Amino acid sequence: MILIILIYNYNLVRHLLCSTAAILWTNKGILILCFCKFVILLMSFPHLKPKHTNVVFLKTHKTAGTTVQNMLFRFCERNGLTMALPSWRCDHQFCYPQFFSSQFVHPNTLPANMISNHMRFNENELKRLMPYNTKYITILREPASTFESLFTYYSAHAEAFRRVPGGSLEAFLADPLRYYQRGGGNDMYARNTLTFDLGGDKDRPSTDVAYAKAFVEEVERVFSLVMISEYFDESLVLLRHLLSWDLEDILYVKLNMRTERSKKSLSPGLREKIRAWNSIDTHLYDYFNASFWVKLSKLGLDYVAKEVSLLQQAQERLMNSCFNGTLPVPLKASEIKNKELRPWQPNENVDILGYELPSNISSEAKRRCLKYILPEVPYTTKLLYSQIRQRFRN
Numbered sequence: 001m002i003l004i005i006l007i008y009n010y011n012l013v014r015h016l017l018c019s020t021a022a023i024l025w026t027n028k029g030i031l032i033l034c035f036c037k038f039v040i041l042l043m044s045f046p047h048l049k050p051k052h053t054n055v056v057f058l059k060t061h062k063t064a065g066t067t068v069q070n071m072l073f074r075f076c077e078r079n080g081l082t083m084a085l086p087s088w089r090c091d092h093q094f095c096y097p098q099f100f101s102s103q104f105v106h107p108n109t110l111p112a113n114m115i116s117n118h119m120r121f122n123e124n125e126l127k128r129l130m131p132y133n134t135k136y137i138t139i140l141r142e143p144a145s146t147f148e149s150l151f152t153y154y155s156a157h158a159e160a161f162r163r164v165p166g167g168s169l170e171a172f173l174a175d176p177l178r179y180y181q182r183g184g185g186n187d188m189y190a191r192n193t194l195t196f197d198l199g200g201d202k203d204r205p206s207t208d209v210a211y212a213k214a215f216v217e218e219v220e221r222v223f224s225l226v227m228i229s230e231y232f233d234e235s236l237v238l239l240r241h242l243l244s245w246d247l248e249d250i251l252y253v254k255l256n257m258r259t260e261r262s263k264k265s266l267s268p269g270l271r272e273k274i275r276a277w278n279s280i281d282t283h284l285y286d287y288f289n290a291s292f293w294v295k296l297s298k299l300g301l302d303y304v305a306k307e308v309s310l311l312q313q314a315q316e317r318l319m320n321s322c323f324n325g326t327l328p329v330p331l332k333a334s335e336i337k338n339k340e341l342r343p344w345q346p347n348e349n350v351d352i353l354g355y356e357l358p359s360n361i362s363s364e365a366k367r368r369c370l371k372y373i374l375p376e377v378p379y380t381t382k383l384l385y386s387q388i389r390q391r392f393r394n
């Protein structure tokens with residue numbers, strides 16, 4: 001009993017001691033009563049549970065994954081945890097688009113608590129690498145918006161997109177198979193990218209509904225939480241509950257956004273064409289969007305709304321302390337003086353926005369706030385170096 005109490009946090013110990021210690025030792029019946037009270041307390045105050053610290057976050061493409069990853073990087077740093085990071089030869093991703101292998105992990109970032117850089121999901125290899133009680137989390141975005149983002153972002157990288165006259169999304173969708181070839185350069189960005197990232201077969205025909213259904217079941221079996229990009233804050237509420245984290249653990253600044261100029265508007269007809277071309281992703285999204293709302297309802301929609309409002313108030317306080325009381329102004333890379341804070345720009349037709357900190361905030365605020373706006377690539381490198389240094393110190 002004492003052991004169990006000790007592994008829970010101070011507040012709970014204090015509460016238990018105050019209310020029950022006096023009667024704890026009087027007889028065995030009361031001991032059982034104490035245990036029941038302990039269980040009820042844990043159920044009614046999930047935040048009193050210890051924080052869950054072993055997490056696989058499968059970062060899918062163009063779904064707000066960088067914002068989640070940044071949150072996880074900061075969580076690891078604050079709590080002295082280890083984030084498994086790619087080895088040098090894999091760049092800042094785990095040798096994507098190959099299936100993930102434990103060989104792709106930098107040895108100085110093992111054993112790990114978390115892993116979150118882009119990879120193609122491979123359950124067996126991750127199971128070998130991560131602690132037994134690891135929670136698996138991922139994020140999906142509505143397939144038409146995801147594809148529009150992919151199409152612009154990778155217009156110079158994916159062979160299928162490069163072939164389209166004038167880089168026209170309409171032309172591509174009028175006859176995708178004219179431009180897309182299975183096995184063509186970077187074809188994973190051009191069809192069912194979410195399915196591919198999750199380890200599935202992106203080229204199954206849309207008529208193979210049985211495959212799509214089986215794949216959904218597979219994802220549901222492995223992942224404890226599938227976040228939904230359109231409901232990002234609600235997703236964070238579910239994440240916080242799943243992992244018993246504090247409000248401050250889920251604060252974020254929105255990263256990797258495009259300028260309005262870089263976006264194409266989608267007519268309803270075009271949306272439908274994208275969904276048909278990415279039919280397995282559509283199946284996945286529709287299923288997990290529906291089950292997401294079931295999860296929220298179980299928690300209570302009013303309760304979730306209250307939690308979202310608390311999160312947004314905390315976000316506002318963060319913005320006040322980091323950006324002098326205003327919302328951070330997203331800047332084009334060329335407008336950001338500190339080169340480290342410039343997000344990667346895939347081609348000249350797309351502007352990926354970043355941020356800079358005001359020069360007149362305290363050095364403490366600078367140190368704390370910088371991490372929120374550090375783009376994925378420099379943050380991955382920084383974290384790798386700091387974990388290596390830590391390893392050699394110990």
Ligand SMILES: Nc1ncnc2c1ncn2[C@@H]1O[C@H](COP(=O)(O)OS(=O)(=O)O)[C@@H](OP(=O)(O)O)[C@H]1O
Pocket residue numbers: 060061062063064065066067149229230232254255256257258
């Ligand atoms: N908090 C939050 N809520 C909703 N949407 C958000 C959020 N943070 C980032 N974003 C949008 O996510 C897109 C970038 O996704 P990723 O970071 O996953 O891209 S990447 O694959 O790592 O390059 C990118 O979408 P597009 O602007 O449409 O490209 C971002 O604007």
